[in-house]
Amino acid sequence: MRAELHYVRLSGEFGCYVPVNDSGDSGELGFMYQEIFRDNCYLGSGIRLPEAPVVVDAGANVGLFTLFLKSRYPRARVLAAEPAPSTFGALCANLAHHGHEDVLTREVALGARRETGVPFTYYRDLPGNSTRYPELKTRTRELVPAAGRLLADSRSVAVAVERLSDLLPDLAPAGPIDLVKIDVEGAELDVLAGIGEADWPRIRQLVIEAEEPEPVCALLERRGFDVTAREPYGPLAALGTSTITGRRT
Template sequence: MPEDGIQLIELEDGFHCYTSSEAEARFIHREIFQDDTYALDGLPDAPVVVDAGANIGLFTLYIKRKYPAARVIAFEPVPENIRILEKNLCLHGIDDVTVHPVCLGSEPAAGADFTYFPRLPGNSTRYPEGLALQKTLMARHMGEERAAAALEPTGISVPVDRLSDVLATRHPEVTSIDLLKIDVEGAELDLLDGVDAADWARTGAVVIEVSALAGVREEVERTLRGHGLTVSGARAPFMWPELELYNVTARR
């Protein structure tokens, strides 16, 4: 392992990525590239895609592989994830993706408490209390010591912005959003509250990973339907069923 903790791995024949967590990168790659978790038919040849919760960039790489002319606007608040994301974009010769180093929410803030998990960076979250059940399940399946090490937290402060505010100030050229992908580890409703009605009207599709616990999935689906989208959902594969994780798709 290099001193900075970042390693280059091969995920499939000829397809490599940088990561600080090989096991997590392989899991996410399987979700996106092999199981087509976020696959949608009917996108244009050059779609405008918002990647909210970009992590190390695997979804963005998937979109750019499938739609080379895609315009991708990515959001990722964790500095270490951003560093790896940018290395992955460079590795794959991609120079037309905009990366915003912010957490998307309902109200802007100069700094908000955020929990970063160096060994499982994709689980980093603004709401670590929402991981209580996952911690219990990990301890049951992996043992308490390994689970505690995997989810050893580091507290950081990250800026927060509303998606509609960023689009208005930084991307006035964007007239439509063909796909809004959301994987924000418990901040789904915050993010949706930061999208203005005018931006909903020009959003063609949404894919979002969300928990059905505490009524969150119901509220997310109600919000999407309220903005004129047709909603469907399926249980997320390869997840412990107790987590009640779903992939929700909404289309106009």
């Protein structure tokens, strides 16, 4: 069953839908809006896109990055993947509300292989932290006590997992993939493992949020990307989360 949605105004006339939870607004949506729209955390890392880019939004959440991208590149072709059912419902509502019905959406997690009924931990008060690997949130609870309290209310949902390469034909059966954005709460290497050999040369750029950047950077370097890792700031600094950019020269 889909969660009830609540509309939140973020700036001027811009707002979006989020799942209603039992504890009120945790401030997570405002933080994500600041990070994406104000700080330009994904496109401000040396990313260069054509006028009509082909983009993958892995871990789309309620769709803020896709909305930001479409505001800058209206002709962008986007695949937005989000596994949590309540969050996926908000994603679809936001795309419709802002007139972006052309975005390809999939209610799946991205991983190394196709799976069904995979346990996924959904945090009602911090849905952006929902993850396949809840054990990784131990560090968050220890280093950020306020976040730890908000992570206390969780439930397990069963999600489907697909390989990114199995979804790419629906987005772009041939030609370049201009950007793959990955923000998947600990499953970064899983997503990368789901890219087939034939698709790696198609990918021009990646931007990845990771708490453990070293293995991600090493993999991208082996794949021929020029890699940079931007040091964390704000609430992410305590967790050591870095934004990794990979670009082909």
